[in-house]
Amino acid sequence: MAIEKRMDFVILGLLSHEPLTGYEIKKRIDKTLKFFWSASFGSIYPTLAQLEKENKVTRLETLERGRDKIIYTITSIGRESLAAWLQLPAEKNELRYELLLKLFFGDNTSTMQSLNQINLFEQKIKSELPYLKGAVKQLESIQDTETAHKYYLLTAKFGVKTYEAYLEWCADTKKILEGDNEKSN
Amino acid sequence: MAIEKRMDFVILGLLSHEPLTGYEIKKRIDKTLKFFWSASFGSIYPTLAQLEKENKVTRLETLERGRDKIIYTITSIGRESLAAWLQLPAEKNELRYELLLKLFFGDNTSTMQSLNQINLFEQKIKSELPYLKGAVKQLESIQDTETAHKYYLLTAKFGVKTYEAYLEWCADTKKILEGDNEKSN
DNA sequence: TGGCTCATGTAATCTGTTACATGATTCT
DNA sequence: AGAATCATGTAACAGATTACATGAGCCA
Secondary structure (H helix, E strand, O other), X not given: OOOOOHHHHHHHHHHHHOOEOHHHHHXXXXXXXXXXXXXXXXXXXXXXXXXXXXXXXXXXXEEEOOEEEEEEEEOHXXXXXXXHHHHXXXXXXXXXXXXXXXHHOHHHOOHHHHHHHHHHHHHHHHHHHHHHHHHHHHHHHHOOXXXXXXXXXHHHHHHHHHHXXXXXXXXXXXHHHHHHHHHOO | OXXXXXXXXXHHHHHXXXXXXXXXXXXXXXXXXOOOOOOOHHHHHHHHHHHHHOOOEEEEEEEEOOEEEEEEEEOHHHHHHHHHHHHOOOOOEEEXXXXXXXXXXXXXXXXXXXXXXXXXXXXXXXHHHHHHHHHHHHHHHHOOOOHHHHHHHHHHHHHHHHHHHHHXXXXXXXXXXXXXXXXXX
């Protein structure tokens, strides 16, 4: 019943900053939003077509370096729609961690298997954390008047904070499981 | 291509601890797994029917206090299937926070609106944290031989750790936004 | 007696992904 | 020359939710 099609607003939000092509929207999502949102071409292009029908965006076909491009620009109707959505309370706030699911059922397998899962998770977090920290550092240094950067910084800080918490938990949990593993040897 | 139907394994995992009805499975998920997984009746009952066809569970129809019940029990085939899945690396580890999405696009609205969103999130986390902490305390005190409890404790600790990180981030972020808000007055 | 919990199930719908199709340009 | 990137789009499918349908037992 409630507004659930968040892809509409992800796209409108990105277009509120600057006109973009569908391809560029995908890149922005993968680079900037990926820590808390994702999307595929299969949802981006149809959504853009629908937003155009609703007069929330306008399309401009261009030919750049011999390559066809469709640049989308947000309209005032689109901005109103986005602003209305921003006022509604955030409903979907969910974490879906298969790691935790597998760990929860860890009594059906060996301690080594559980440790293995945690190590994989830990490595992934460790490999992504520097990127997030780099974004925070860069955004803190620029100090421009662009308010969009300020909000980007706040979300990047969320990422750093939670990733650091994950790493602490990984270390704690590994110690516990390793202790158990030795006892059983 | 890969095994994506995780609902199968959530159910098999819960049944690996004890025989349950579909209704009880739903309750277990809502109570114990809700911090990192969720499910509805519309997926639980059809999945149970399918697992029975695959001989991974057996059904026992009973009449308890005049009320019909179907109690499902995991089979050895089911246990093998679960164990095989536990060995595979966890693939889906995603956080989908609409709050962060709305905050990211906060430059399209007032600072007050963004603060409001964060307050709502903070309140929700604060209201859920005591439950998680209670679970940790209880699980730490029992010290029984049930290994399942040990793994439950580890996931509950994950919840406490991340929720505490969220609250720290909320406090930090509110300070920043409140400062900005005063400057603009 | 009215509302809550127990209990099972289905149909319609949603929301999105994956895989495919196509082809130009740019980098190495 | 070949790989990677740029660029748009569709069809099939997946995986799940929501809403509905139904009804009994329990508690205040």
